[in-house]
Amino acid sequence: xxxxxxxxxxxxxxxxxxxxxxxxxxxxxxxxxxxxxxxxxxxxxxxxxxxxxxxxxxxxxxxxxxxxxxxxxxxxxxxxxxxxxxxxxxxxxxxxxxxxxxxxxxxxxxxxxxxxxxxxxxxxxxxxxxxxxxxxxxxxxxxxxxxxxxxxxxxxxxxxxxxxxxxxxxxxxxxxxxxxxxxxxxxxxxxxxxxxxxxxxxxxxxxxxxxxxxxxxxxxxxxxxxxxxxxxxxxxxxxxxxxxxxxxxxxxxxxxxxxxxxxxxxxxxxxxxxxxxxxxxxxxxxxxxxxxxxxxxxxxxxxxxxxxxxxxxxxxxxxxxxxxxxxxxxxx
Amino acid sequence: xxxxxxxxxxxxxxxxxxxxxxxxxxxxxxxxxxxxxxxxxxxxxxxxxxxxxxxxxxxxxxxxxxxxxxxxxxxxxxxxxxxxxxxxxxxxxxxxxxxxxxxxxxxxxxxxxxxxxxxxxxxxxxxxxxxxxxxxxxxxxxxxxxxxxxxxxxxxxxxxxxxxxxxxxxxxxxxxxxxxxxxxxxxxxxxxxxxxxxxxxxxxxxxxxxxxxxxxxxxxxxxxxxxxxxxxxxxxxxxxxxxxxxxxxxxxxxxxxxxxxxxx
Amino acid sequence: xxxxxxxxxxxxxxxxxxxxxxxxxxxxxxxxxxxxxxxxxxxxxxxxxxxxxxxxxxxxxxxxxxxxxxxxxxxxxxxxxxxxxxxxxxxxxxxxxxxxxxxxxxxxxxxxxxxxxxxxxxxxxxxxxxxxxxxxxxxxxxxxxxxxxxxxxxxxxxxxxxxxxxxxxxxxxxxxxxxxxxxxxxxxxxxxxxxxxxxxxxxxxxxxxxxxxxxxxxxxxxxxxxxxxxxxxxxxxxxxxxxxxxxxxxxxxxxxxxxxxxx
Numbered sequence: 126x127x128x129x130x131x132x133x134x135x136x137x138x139x140x141x142x143x144x145x146x147x148x149x150x151x152x153x154x155x156x157x158x159x160x161x162x163x164x165x166x167x168x169x170x171x172x173x174x175x176x177x178x179x180x181x182x183x184x185x186x187x188x189x190x191x192x193x194x195x196x197x198x199x200x201x202x203x204x205x206x207x208x209x210x211x212x213x214x215x216x217x218x219x220x221x222x223x224x225x226x227x228x229x230x231x232x233x234x235x236x237x238x239x240x241x242x243x244x245x246x247x248x249x250x251x252x253x254x255x256x257x258x259x260x261x262x263x264x265x266x267x268x269x270x271x272x273x274x275x276x277x278x279x280x281x282x283x284x285x286x287x288x289x290x291x292x293x294x295x296x297x298x299x300x301x302x303x304x305x306x307x308x309x310x311x312x313x314x315x316x317x318x319x320x321x322x323x324x325x326x327x328x329x330x331x332x333x334x335x336x337x338x339x340x341x342x343x344x345x346x347x348x349x350x351x352x353x354x355x356x357x358x359x360x361x362x363x364x365x366x367x368x369x370x371x372x373x374x375x376x377x378x379x380x381x382x383x384x385x386x387x388x389x390x391x392x393x394x395x396x397x398x399x400x401x402x403x404x405x406x407x408x409x410x411x412x413x414x415x416x417x418x419x420x421x422x423x424x425x426x427x428x429x430x431x432x433x434x435x436x437x438x439x440x441x442x443x444x445x446x447x448x449x450x451x452x453x454x455x456x457x
Numbered sequence: 458x459x460x461x462x463x464x465x466x467x468x469x470x471x472x473x474x475x476x477x478x479x480x481x482x483x484x485x486x487x488x489x490x491x492x493x494x495x496x497x498x499x500x501x502x503x504x505x506x507x508x509x510x511x512x513x514x515x516x517x518x519x520x521x522x523x524x525x526x527x528x529x530x531x532x533x534x535x536x537x538x539x540x541x542x543x544x545x546x547x548x549x550x551x552x553x554x555x556x557x558x559x560x561x562x563x564x565x566x567x568x569x570x571x572x573x574x575x576x577x578x579x580x581x582x583x584x585x586x587x588x589x590x591x592x593x594x595x596x597x598x599x600x601x602x603x604x605x606x607x608x609x610x611x612x613x614x615x616x617x618x619x620x621x622x623x624x625x626x627x628x629x630x631x632x633x634x635x636x637x638x639x640x641x642x643x644x645x646x647x648x649x650x651x652x653x654x655x656x657x658x659x660x661x662x663x664x665x666x667x668x669x670x671x672x673x674x675x676x677x678x679x680x681x682x683x684x685x686x687x688x689x690x691x692x693x694x695x696x697x698x699x700x701x702x703x704x705x706x707x708x709x710x711x712x713x714x715x716x717x718x719x720x721x
Numbered sequence: 722x723x724x725x726x727x728x729x730x731x732x733x734x735x736x737x738x739x740x741x742x743x744x745x746x747x748x749x750x751x752x753x754x755x756x757x758x759x760x761x762x763x764x765x766x767x768x769x770x771x772x773x774x775x776x777x778x779x780x781x782x783x784x785x786x787x788x789x790x791x792x793x794x795x796x797x798x799x800x801x802x803x804x805x806x807x808x809x810x811x812x813x814x815x816x817x818x819x820x821x822x823x824x825x826x827x828x829x830x831x832x833x834x835x836x837x838x839x840x841x842x843x844x845x846x847x848x849x850x851x852x853x854x855x856x857x858x859x860x861x862x863x864x865x866x867x868x869x870x871x872x873x874x875x876x877x878x879x880x881x882x883x884x885x886x887x888x889x890x891x892x893x894x895x896x897x898x899x900x901x902x903x904x905x906x907x908x909x910x911x912x913x914x915x916x917x918x919x920x921x922x923x924x925x926x927x928x929x930x931x932x933x934x935x936x937x938x939x940x941x942x943x944x945x946x947x948x949x950x951x952x953x954x955x956x957x958x959x960x961x962x963x964x965x966x967x968x969x970x971x972x973x974x975x976x977x978x979x980x981x982x983x984x
Contacts, residue, residue, distance in 0.1 A: 192981050196823070197823055197824070215829060224824070230820065232821035237742065249825050485908040491924060492915070495919050496915060507774055632753050636752055636756045643763045643764075653774075
């Protein structure tokens with residue numbers, strides 16, 4: 126196991142202040158605190174080379190978990206072991222094997238070209254010159270940024286900057302890569318490129334990658350395993366494919382007809398999502414989908430027919446909206 | 458007019474929002490004032506004089522300079538530079554208001570807040586340290602000093618505006634302001650009365666605006682100036698005010714041309 | 722030793738980067754330097770004017786006062802030079818940059834304290850050193866012992882500034898509400914431009930023992946002038962060590978309570 130977390134809890138003390146000037150004066154002497162439970166007793170393990178996605182709404186505790194794993198935050202209670210280290214001790218031997226990339230934050234020096242920040246990291250991580258040069262050449266080719274390494278970071282586009290951030294984070298070839306919303310704000314093409322790159326890195330070095338993202342696409346394309354968190358608790362931990370089986374109650378059948386058909390006839394089969402005389406999409410409970418498909422083929426002039434799984438994003442939304450009583454552990 | 462009152466009021470409200478930072482800023486002022494206060498206390502003999510100032514006169518001078526400084530130097534004009542550099546000026550140009558009037562209103566709001574705190578601090582210092590304060594018995598001197606403060610406020614506003622409008626031509630707005638503050642912190646008279654300087658230096662500074670921002674009003678209050686010197690001082694300060702005003706309006710026109718031609 | 726060499730290399734790179742940024746606007750950098758120099762010289766001239774008339778200030782002659790002033794500037798500039806990053810720290814916490822710094826295989830205090838110095842400060846440092854030498858050599862009988870004590874106490878003063886800067890950083894981690902802590906520190910220490918004898922109680926007690934401006938800046942000079950008792954030396958050193966150790970403890974405490982709430 127590369128990462129093992131048991132009963133991790135992180136509370137923040139939040140102080141309440143009465144409004145107005147007298148309120149602030151009062152709060153100077155006497156403050157009321159309450160605990161905000163960012164992460165509430167979670168446990169999981171992650172193996173070497175795994176690519177795991179953390180999903181959950183804002184404030185669910187994803188980032189807090191990530192920060193506990195990287196040693197930025199001191200856990201309120203529970204045990205966290207990563208690569209055999211306790212992250213918060215911040216042992217240099219540990220820090221040299223991990224990297225954290227945060228989508229909205231940058232570690233590059235804003236007023237200098239990216240290459241200067243890379244050189245600094247070379248010193249900090251004590252990377253031999255040869256390895257450093259090879260890594261830079263390889264990564265900048267892969268990400269297609271050879272031309273912009275000498276350009277002041279503030280003059281780069283968001284996408285270019287993110288690529289450079291990734292390089293800076295990977296110079297020391299970390300065994301574990303933590304990605305916190307890495308694709309935030311990027312356009313679709315750039316998101317795609319980053320995802321390919323991350324998968325590539327994972328495969329090539331057998332690196333473990335932990336990812337949090339709002340974009341289901343990131344998770345869908347990259348991660349076999351997902352951990353769903355909400356209100357600081359794990360709702361689901363298991364294969365992505367299983368969520369679909371477990372939670373998606375409906376499938377969608379889309380058909381194209383050779384000649385126009387009547388809406389009433391189609392309605393008899395299930396819930397019609399969209400209808401044109403020669404086209405229809407029908408939503409059907411999973412169990413009945415095969416039956417309905419054969420009915421369609423039998424009784425209608427079908428030119429083309431497709432059975433689709435419901436959209437993952439919808440399923441997840443479904444999971445969150447019904448989370449009460451759903452502490453189900455997935456099977457892997 | 459009502460509009461500008463509202464701007465001043467908003468500035469005031471803004472300061473109550475950032476009151477922690479503001480309190481910190483005032484505390485810093487007090488610490489600096491105490492340093493100067495104790496230095497002069499240490500060099501002035503109990504019943505003697507230094508540079509023609511008795512103990513009570515020089516301490517009144519230092520405390521008074523602090524109050525005048527709070528009135529004259531509290532300003533928002535340092536934000537003009539940023540305003541122009543970040544292109545926020547455009548927001549103002551499309552509104553029916555006078556840009557400089559807007560900033561002057563902000564200055565007023567800022568000043569009122571600072572004056573109240575400055576008076577509070579001085580009262581506190583007076584109650585704790587019990588210095589012998591010189592009270593000017595003649596109303597005339599007090600009125601003249603107030604008039605001089607008014608002129609100082611105007612001059613400082615124009616200078617601050619000019620320093621901000623550097624932004625039309627260059628993003629380097631902080632360095633020139635830093636130089637100005639450095640000069641002001643010595644030659645406006647907050648640290649020492651300017652008449653302790655060697656005579657030739659005094660003559661030069663009599664022609665420059667610095668001394669009229671702080672030193673001139675307090676000296677009038679202390680009754681240390683002859684009617685001739687007062688008249689002369691007012692003449693020069695008035696001349697500077699007019700000159701600065703002409704300069705500001707000229708630079709503003711040119712700057713605007715520059716701004717609009719760059720298509721901000 | 723190897724570790725230290727590595728830290729120095731990293732510090733040097735950070736400093737090069739910082740200086741490079743400062744020099745991107747040469748005009749601005751020069752004006753700032755000019756401003757600092759003017760401030761240094763003007764105050765010195767003011768002291769000359771004052772002493773010319775008063776002859777002695779709080780029992781000290783002109784050269785002795787210059788020695789106090791130069792010692793203050795030396796320590797003040799030295800700490801500004803080395804701990805420049807403290808002034809940027811709040812911003813780094815707010816924009817999440819500090820998270821990145823914490824993940825580097827370096828001591829957690831390394832970056833927050835030494836994250837890049839501004840070479841321009843060296844000019845002032847150079848001036849201050851010159852004045853210390855001049856005033857030190859010309860102010861009466863200075864024995865080698867006194868010079869040694871001066872250097873020792875100056876080092877002690879530097880350790881105290883180090884401790885105070887660490888405490889300021891810790892406060893920055895615990896609360897981002899106050900952004901002027903470091904400036905407040907500077908305004909308190911600027912009282913050390915002059916010997917603390919000029920201040921009266923209770924202020925003098927405050928800046929001797931609470932914010933130890935006196936121990937940092939006045940004690941070394943008193944030692945050089947042979948005016949500090951052995952007890953005074955011991956108290957000063959004791960104070961320095963205690964303050965430094967407590968600042969480290971405070972830093973660890975602050976890190977445990979870091980909330981990384983930048984977003």
